Amino acid sequence: MNVIVIAISAALINNVILSQFLGICPFLGVSKKLSTAAGMGGAVIFVMTIASAVTSCIYYYVLVPLDLEYLNTIVFILVIAALVQFVEMFLKKSVPSLYQALGVYLPLITTNCAVLGIAIKNVQEEMNILESIVNGMFSAVGFALAIIIMAGIREKIEKNDIPESFKGAPIVLIVAGLMSIAFMGLQGLIK
């Protein structure tokens, strides 16, 4: 039951982008086309689930026994960077079809603050390993949801007549603001 609550809350209520502002860069930068956005979303779901599992295992089986909890920022960022490289190499060798779909997005993810943010949040909120994996996975689902909706809206916006000074970043930010208001409406979902 608890796991379901974490999943819903991570994907919809505390959406990584629209209410926690993690991963804004790819959200604004890679949301021009629906297909690109979907690829990015898929890659983030893949990496964030694995990263949550690995960082949470490292935290509880390595850092806690050695009393090194305070090193979590350094260790997590290195683990995530190495992990992304490793996942890329692994996919290239053994699952070429998946690599074709997600490959170009993987290097982008190292600097995606959502991955590090969720990894740190998992240990800050003292989630156990299963809860961390669920939280990571569904936060990423929330990310994918937001970036795909955004790309859909942006494809339409391209054809509209926007005031010169609102072209580019400002109109996208306004759309994000309105989406964020819509997502605030989901807050009553869990009592």
Place this chain on the structure above:
Amino acid sequence: MGKIGERLKNGIVTENPTFVQMLGMCPTLAVTTSAINGVGMGLTTMVILTLSNFMISLLRKLIPDKVRIPAYIVIIASFVTVVQFALQAYLPELNKSLGLYIPLIVVNCIILGRAEAYASKNKPLPSVLDGIGMGLGFTIGLTVMGVIREVIGAGSIFGYSFADGINRAIDQNAGGKVAAFLKSQGIFEPIGIFVFAPGAFLVLAFVVAFINHRNIKKAAKTGEKAKLCTLADCANCDHVCADAKLDGKEA
């Protein structure tokens, strides 16, 4: 002296990280719920940026080119951890309100971007100045955002509430139709949504649109093409080249 001024001006005006380069958007949107949080985050980032620029500049000849990014990240992450401890000890309240976003300074594109673009190619002293300039530019950006959101959203500025004062002043001193209308509307009612998540996006949108508007006007006068604020590319953080790769692939 000229060098110092040039570096500071570059960071604060010419290449302002928030409004010109649009870097470090996550903290810009997330922690600017009040002016004081904006200043706190800006200064924290400035300290880390200055220290990491200094260290990276000192080590620039020792770090092999191939592993430079991981090396920079380790240096930056160490300073972030140190500063996080300092905040926990001396400014626990600020530490609590910035929360998760302090460790996330590690992935702030501004810091890695300056390391790559400036500190790795220049001597320690100019690198420190570059860090201070960029840090101040970032602080100003965050403070502007924080002030706007706090004034509209909470009716206060740096924690001093002025909404009640205005209401009382109008209530006591003003007469006539305007005052009567204002009273019927609740005079000054803060719009709460501006301190919540949607307000961050909306305020940033209008600030950027304002800057674009000024650039367009300036360009119209000189007859040059206007330099519009582009979307956050997270320059220098792989995004630019990766974006180019994506575009190339689709084309």
